Amino acid sequence: MSSLVQSVDWLAIAPPTLAAVVGLVVLVADLFIGEARKAVLGWVSVAGLAASALLLLPLLDGDRATFCLTGDADACSYVADRFTLVVQLLVLGGALLAALLSVTALKDADKELPEGEYWFLLLSSAAGAALLPASRDLATLIVALEVASLPAFALVGIRRGDRKSSEAALKFFLSSVTATAVSLMGVSFVYATTGTLHLTRIADRIQHVDGQFHTLAQTGVVLTLVGFAFKTAAVPFHFWVPDTYVGAPLPIAAYLSVVGKAVGFSGLILVTVIAFPSYADVWGPALAALAAFTMTVGNVGALRQRSTRAYSAVRLLAWSSVGQAGYLLVPIASAAYSEDAQKAIGSTVAYALMYAAVNLGAFAVAALVARTSPLNRISDYRGLYARNPLSALVLGFFLLCLAGLPPGIIGLFAKVTVFSAVVDAGLGWLAVVMGVNVVIALFYYLQWTTLLFRAPEGEPGTHRVPAPLTAAIALTAVLGVALSGAPQLILRFSETGLF
Secondary structure (H helix, E strand, O other): OOOOEOOOOOOOOHHHHHHHHHHHHHHHHOOOOOHHHOHHHHHHHHHHHHHHHHOOHHHHHOOEEEEEEOOEEEEEEEEEOHHHHHHHHHHHHHHHHHHHHHHHHHHHHOOOOOHHHHHHHHHHHHHHHHHHHHEOEHHHHHHHHHHHHHHHHHHHOOOOOOHHHHHHHHHHHHHHHHHHHHHHHHHHHHHHHHOOOEHHHHHHHHHHOOHHHHHHHHHHHHHHHHHHHHHOOOOOOOOOHHHHHHHOOHHHHHHHHHHHHHHHHHHHHHHHHHHOHHHHHHHHHHHHHHHHHHHHHHHHHHHOOOOOOOOHHHHHHHHHHHHHHHHHHHHHHHOOOOOOHHHHHHHHHHHHHHHHHHHHHHHHHHHHHHOOOOOOOHHHHOOHHHHOHHHHHHHHHHHHHHHOOOOOHHHHHHHHHHHHHHHHOOOHHHHHHHHHHHHHHHHHHHHHHHHHOOOOOOOOOOOOOOHHHHHHHHHHHHHHHHHHHOOHHHHHHOOOOOO
8 A cells, every 4th residue: 555655845834833833832831921921922923923924935936745645646635836825825814913903902801811822722723724725635624624613613702701702602613513524424425435535536536436326426525515615604604603703802703704714715625626626517506506695695684784783893794704705605616617717716816815905904993993892883983084094094995895996996806806707607697696796785885984984973082003903904904005006916826726
């Protein structure tokens, strides 16, 4: 049997490995650092995530692979190609911004949140999320998915004695565990019919399954996709999102909205395009239907939010993220029908990069407002321009990006690339559904944006913006403005290199 692995390429696996190592260092250091110096752990974590992202630079010179079977150089468990690096940049960059938000949140919590455990869990989840896009066998994919997810459950419920937080964590945990169990059953069916877990080998062998096992293989394909559909918050696996985002600390809600989706979408792309291309007639229509339902349910849910309801701003962002997940699913579904699947997948990656930057920015401004208005209602944003002009302008810009309106050119550009992918694939009905949903989304994004510039009720107060929060808002704003100035860069950068 040629099942022994080759020597490890440590440079290829360095980004997720460093994040994991820093997480362990922080956990151990927490035992020896006094309460007065716990803030050091946060800055070590921020530095660790920044260093992990910088370790992607040496990998740009060409594709790398490690943990390969000795008899087959194409059957590798870890591949650092262009797709991997782009998603790892998104994941580690998103985790870094969430960490900057967390520094302020933990300071404001005044010892109510355990800092050592918090940073260890965040770094562990980021390491798993960075491992997933590089995974090229089903076992590593599932392990990476769970390493990214399990710490997230604990982070959602990390507020001690907070009933809302505990309930959110329980909903998130139970629904996720169910989805994982279904996926594992699907993986076992695929393994039973193909005799391998490596994605490239599955793609070859699943085409030649005996007729009597065809139904088993088809069932395995469908069940394997369920776990990743859950992570993307696709309908009907979306019901955990609003309560989880409200119950979690705001930086964790921001982290889940971006990094959690990146995990789900990269997993979906790998299993559909690499492992199951011959079953495009199964997953293509399924993902197209999921995309249509997801964007519709998400946008209608956001539209129904009342501005005076407690946590309505976070709930609107949660439902909006479900709607955005539908747009992200569209190009993946289009890859089943398109002659240029790589271009379709590139559209999803480009949209994910745009969404990550502006959605994290919107959560950063929400975290700022929550410092003086803990209930975080949409009505609390009325007159924000009078209290903090820069924050209001930045949030307005982010909301226009999400809506796809100028001056948020990057949002418009990303939506156009998705429309292009679905039209090229001949899915006219899906393009119509997306067009209707874009119009629905315009209403609630513009409604929130106009509220920022209305006359405030009562005397306008002032928001003191801590340095980490300022850095997070500034980074996302600069990134959004730069990409709106040169939107073609994001599509060129997001070329996947999967084939």
